[in-house]
Amino acid sequence: MNRGLKGLEERVFQKNLCIACGACLSLCPYLRSWQGRVVKLHDCGLEEGRCFAYCPRTEVDLAPLQRKAYGKNGDVEMGPVRKILMARARDPIWRKKAQSGGVVSALIDFALRKKAIGAAILTPRDTDFLSKGRIVRNCEDILNCAGSSYVSGPTLEALHKGPWQGEEKIGVVGLPCQALALAKMRTAPVEKKGSIDKVNLVIGLFCTWALEYETLMVFLKKRVGEGCIEKMEITPPPERLFKIKMADGLHSLPVDEIRPFIRNGCGVCFDMTAEFSDISVGTVEGIEGWNTVILRSDTGEDLFKKAEGEGIIESQPLPEDHLNHLREASLLKKERAVNAIQEREATEGING
């Protein structure tokens, strides 16, 4: 079996499973990102390549990968967990611009100020709304990246592209697929070139699914008109609305209207809580302005404790019903992924 670009094309691109995380970009001249997609420019004769090895949608044996990353296997529902709590940034500067409690932005700023990292890769919401990675080194840049874009994009390309200054360490904020790609980069049985060894902090975002750029933009232009999208939000049930803040005001659509634009590759993703991260962060449904936080590694626990100790972050226990709901939602995503994979295999079997 080819484990290079040919294999990636057959197993991921042709099956429409690519989520355009960016892990394969800027490693070779044959792959480029275009309008939120990864496109192949030319065939490659290699039998084995980093593009295949790093892709979160090529096969991976998760249990050994977890053991390599954390020294042990984690919970069935949520992977390796040391502590789960709810938290928010104390300084309103973060909470004002952030998606929920501002924990992600405040922790990245704290890690930079403490020189635990020299730079971070974030994903800004540019005016065209095309998500891509940006290297940040100061508070102003972090604020410019705050908030969620529910459109996924090639954030990880920035890791391979740089430029990086000397021996500086890097923090990365990414979706579960991107955190998995980083774990695969660390352990891939191919020659490692590039900057993965510089990464010493991964903050993962919870994610049920992400949207595909091109088709969503065509739909939104027709549905809500053209203009710069300032904020996107998905409200919890029973309301379940996709809210878009634009210069002309707030537009609210039922989430079902945007479901057709969910990336196909999200359907086979088993990971809602970014299990391959040092710290995973989501929104606490129904308690505005707070984040759910999962501390997973020494690095994550240490950073969070220091930030809390210095008054950057405040935390509380996560209420029991929220914890149970998180477990259920996380397990449900795994079940859906298993069903989707089985259905695909059955169809492929029938079609030869």
Ligand SMILES: Cc1cc2nc3c(=O)[nH]c(=O)nc-3n(C[C@H](O)[C@H](O)[C@H](O)COP(=O)(O)OP(=O)(O)OC[C@H]3O[C@@H](n4cnc5c(N)ncnc54)[C@H](O)[C@@H]3O)c2cc1C
């Ligand atoms: C596609 C997507 C789906 C999500 N689904 C869920 C969910 O189902 N349940 C849940 O609880 N939470 C979900 N989240 C996470 C939630 O929206 C918040 O990002 C999280 O709670 C952190 O909040 P915060 O206030 O600390 O973030 P902020 O301080 O505002 O920081 C958010 C960070 O996210 C990064 N970011 C934004 N968009 C992207 C993107 N597309 N790709 C990579 N990085 C990005 C930015 O660089 C920024 O640094 C999702 C986020 C995304 C992007």
